[in-house]
Amino acid sequence: MKSNHFDILVVGGGCAGLTTATRLYNLDRNLKIGVIEPSDVQNYQAAWTLVGAGAYSRAATQRSMDSVFPSYLHRVKAYAQEFNPENNSVKTDAGEFTYDQLVVAPGLKINFAGIEGLEQSLGRNSVCTNYSADMADYTWQSLQQIKSGSRVLFTEPGMPIKCAGAPQKIMYLAADYFRKKGNLADMTIEFYCTKPVIFGVPYFQKPLNDICDYYGAERNFQHTLIAVNGDAKEATFKVVEEGKDPKQVTKKFDFMHVTPPQCAPDFIKNSPIADEAGWVSVDQGTLRHTKYENIYSLGDVMNAPNAKTGAAVRKQAPIVAHNIIADRNKRSDHKRYDGYGACPLTVEYGKVMLAEFCYGGKVAPSFPLDPRIPRSGYWWLKKNLFPYLQWNVMFKGKDWNFPHHKPMSA
Secondary structure (H helix, E strand, O other), rough: OOOOOOEEEEOOOOOHHEEEEHHHHHHHHOOEEEEEEOOOOOOOOOHHHHHHHOOHHHHHHHHHHHHHOOOOOOOEEOOEEEEEOOEEEEEOOEEEEEEEEEEEOOOOOEEEEEEEEEHHHHHOEEOOOOOOOOHHHHHHHHHHOOOOOOEEEEOOOOOOOOOHHHHHHHHHHHHHHHEEEEEEEOOOEEEEEOOOOOOOOOOHHHHHHHHHHOOOEEEEEEEEEEEOOOOOOOEEEEEEEOOOOOEEEEEEEOOOOOOOOOOOOOHHHHOOEEEOOOOEEEEOOEEEEEOOOOOEEEEEEEOOOOOOOOOHHHHHHHHEEEEEEHHHHOOOOHHHHHHHHEEEEEEOOOOEHHHEEOOOHOOOOOOOOOOOEEHHHHHHHHHHHHHHHHHHHHHHHHOOOOOOOOOOOO
């Protein structure tokens, strides 16, 4: 076999790619599996909200790629550039690689340039984001410097984004921080969201709005951040309301946490495996490509209408691995992904509302408890168990499945 040819080639060695690759190896140890991944750092991104609130160490969210990448996989330390699915090949800056089967899981692109002035403003004048490990530290630094009577803004762009609840998680933790300091009543907290509702799953909308009311957080829906002037401490939003002409409004701030718009990486958007919106086109059940039968995709880059979370990957990776092995063995027992995702909503220090759901907003809790009630046990899960699952279960190719329970009535 040629050194540049793999039985299975995985594009992306992050959470989705590495979990799938190790799972495939556990199913068939005779496979030659290559993973294209240029980064030397592996991240546990779900904890960056906690880093931004001073409740977690940034160092604990990052490990060297060498320390987590198993020796039985072949790492291609390179940037993927072009796909040629007709010839079963992927071009990289280190050469061209061929495959029998391909898994596409490079994640998505955080589009900081998608908001005018954001790149120049981040990390200065209390303009921050938890969508970067470095910037999450600055979020906490800025929160500690906020004075009583300040106006603090939190933004959420249009979907899809990584973990749709993350933009408001930091707002709740910031508000709880102000409460503990005794100056919450003097603060102006404003949430600006492109969506017309606080959360996309209706089951959780009322309890989340109640939490906003408790903290005195003003919600501004159908507001999309389009520009930031950090020096002037001003944010400009495009407002689109049904039946009205679009308009722009500019708001002053003392602190602002920005969730940047997000999209597929350019080398995906410009490829023959992308849909019209730029995401990898898959069957939302099998996660197989809609045109090329030897290509699968999972994680943040594919176009199935599920939450882009690590919890989703935990369900997707075993399904993709199983289906690839079924294809190789000419079996028809393909498994189907039900759209499961989870969003541990940190509503205060020490308490989390664990929102779990499948396609169509169907609520699917892992525990026989009302998922709308914040619990300290869920905080422990988010801070301790979920990171453990990534580093020691998912990255080892193990399948740790929690059954869904019927949710309690709304």
